[in-house]
Amino acid sequence: MTNTDDKLQSWRSPVFLSAVEECRWAREVAAHAHAGQRDKAGEPYFNHCQRVADAVSGDREKAVAFLHDVAEKAPGWTPERLKEVGFSSEVVKAVELLTLQPGETKDALVIRAASTPLSLAVKRADLKDNLAQMKNMGRSGDVYLRGLHLLSEASSVLPPQRRAGFQRQKDQGSSTGQPMGTSCTAKAKPVKTTGGRLNGAVRAVLAVIAILFVGGCALGVWLLYT
Template sequence: MSVLYRAAKIAEQAHAAQADKTGRPYIEHCRRVVDAVETLDQKAIAYLHDVIEKGDGWNRDRLEAAGFGPSIVSAVDAMTRRPNEDDAAFVRRAAANPLALPVKRADLADNLWQARQIGASTAKYEDGLRILKEEFPS
């Protein structure tokens, strides 16, 4: 089973009962992030980017046991918010991981799009994208 297929199946299961900001199935957010990045590793990370934070029982060890290598697991971990971590610190920590950087950029862009769709505040996503543009230019 390919890394990408395995990541997609885990994300589908982990987010099965969850909805995104617009009320749509959460996996659609993951798929939009996947579509916005280029490499197979980035796409696997995009599927998995919220599994530790939002999926029941997922952690680094479980991802490793599922067959994901250290670079993918470290990138997913970089995209997992820590308790009491502020938005800017979270964006900077995620962006410091080269594999996570393009995924974080795509994640913020999709979250910004979702916030606009429902008329919610866009400030934290705009701020995150500004940090990436200024401090981690592509």
């Protein structure tokens, strides 16, 4: 993105972003951070981030989806830097839970990702997208199937309050009217107004007034000279 470097230099905490703004900023940062990177199929890596974001609902989940590989795969990006450029603690924490740590196994990462509603939803979408990509390439996706199984097992033993939080987030995502796959960067539909009809009515009234005025003047002149 052309203005991202300037924003990274000037946008520092404390900055309050709405969920929609945070999602749009996450998309821009991810596109910048993954620029030039390719995935296992040779496609731009950001396409994977976009697909994962499209697979979840709610702007917070989409923000995490865009950023889920930034701290792990993009040089110079850390959770601390994400905080500095204005992302909320909730989003940054979820990104941390989705980031492979030194010496950590991928199984351990999957189990850890199940610990919060945000990271759980995004990790599930991430694994499913990787699995679909492997199938499209004619390669084995067993590692991703195993990850989905582990994620399901880990989420089933979440404390009740965390499971309730996950359900609340799902409900909030559906109550916004934002369908799955809708990007938070989608342009708003133009709003229809009655301005045109009002302007037409005003013009009609003015025309009547003008006619009455001209008629009155003509009548006055006729009476004056008769």
